[in-house]
Amino acid sequence: MKKISLVVPCYNEQEVIEIFYKEIMNVKEDFKNVNFEIIFVNDGSIDNTLDLMRKLSKNDGVRYISFSRNFGKEAAMYAGLEAATGDYVAIMDADLQEPPALLKEMYDILETGEYDSVATRRVTRKGEPVIRSFFARLYYRIINKISKTEFVDGARDFRLMSRQMVDAVLEVKEYNRFSKGIFSWVGFKTKWLEYENIERAAGETKWSFWKLFLYSIDSFVAFSTIPLSIASVMGILFCIIAFILIIVVIIRTLMFGDPTSGWPSTVCIMFFIGGVQLLCLGIMGQYLSKTYLEVKKRPIYIVAETEKDKKEKI
Numbered sequence: 001m002k003k004i005s006l007v008v009p010c011y012n013e014q015e016v017i018e019i020f021y022k023e024i025m026n027v028k029e030d031f032k033n034v035n036f037e038i039i040f041v042n043d044g045s046i047d048n049t050l051d052l053m054r055k056l057s058k059n060d061g062v063r064y065i066s067f068s069r070n071f072g073k074e075a076a077m078y079a080g081l082e083a084a085t086g087d088y089v090a091i092m093d094a095d096l097q098e099p100p101a102l103l104k105e106m107y108d109i110l111e112t113g114e115y116d117s118v119a120t121r122r123v124t125r126k127g128e129p130v131i132r133s134f135f136a137r138l139y140y141r142i143i144n145k146i147s148k149t150e151f152v153d154g155a156r157d158f159r160l161m162s163r164q165m166v167d168a169v170l171e172v173k174e175y176n177r178f179s180k181g182i183f184s185w186v187g188f189k190t191k192w193l194e195y196e197n198i199e200r201a202a203g204e205t206k207w208s209f210w211k212l213f214l215y216s217i218d219s220f221v222a223f224s225t226i227p228l229s230i231a232s233v234m235g236i237l238f239c240i241i242a243f244i245l246i247i248v249v250i251i252r253t254l255m256f257g258d259p260t261s262g263w264p265s266t267v268c269i270m271f272f273i274g275g276v277q278l279l280c281l282g283i284m285g286q287y288l289s290k291t292y293l294e295v296k297k298r299p300i301y302i303v304a305e306t307e308k309d310k311k312e313k314i
């Protein structure tokens, strides 16, 4: 009998976690001869999420991993993938923004053996603030220009993967994780399913604009080194401009004499060059800081409790 593991990262999801479980139980009816394993990952929630997980874990096939604090969704996904024992593993948000009904279709596609993973992308961004959609689009345009790894606009983390692919993803042990990139980087054949954006069943999004912005910087640093060449390119460009200007100034002085003027423009140029230098230093700083975190080799997450601990206590 085949087994599907569902990895569900949860951060303050008390409003939706039970609805989610019910929905999965409904979907399960469509499957014949398939076992389900649900792994809830509590990413340091400060509401009742953990209690609800403990309660749900009394049901067959429900497990949970509870972190010692909030480590972020990436860490939660990694922990879930590590714990999953299924032949197929899916990652799903707890808020039902990703239709569980798609699971059957995904499973059927993988069963044909033609693909190693079935991923989803939403084709609309209905219900999302306009500014956020604008920056999201811009982000995908830039990252696809500067990175060799392909990033699909609107791709969700919701996907069903074969065991082989999950093992490959787990091999990528970097600390600064950006899963959308990692899934694409490991390769394998992926089929994309499209669906319209669905709003949260309940509760609120956990991603502020700022958090998303920092996350996007992570992805630039993790999947491209082109920003590092900006300093070299600008350096060469500015040297050429400076050289031309020097010649122009010398010739002008020799031919027309030198009325000293133009200090406002000098100040502007100083500011500009100063800004460019700081920008380049900042970019290098980003790479350095990520390298620093990587070499420290801290664990990606720390577990405080799992369903096994709970059983021992009882």
Ligand code: UDP
Pocket: 008, 009, 010, 011, 012, 013, 043, 070, 071, 072, 073, 076, 092, 093, 094, 095, 097, 204, 205, 206, 207
């Ligand atoms: N999440 C998490 N840790 C975090 C932030 C979010 O585990 O630090 C989970 C959250 O509980 C949800 C999923 O990641 O199951 C997606 O979050 P959310 O729905 O807030 O994001 P959105 O759908 O708005 O992009």
Ligand code: MG
Pocket: 093, 095, 097, 200, 205
């Ligand atoms: Mg959501």
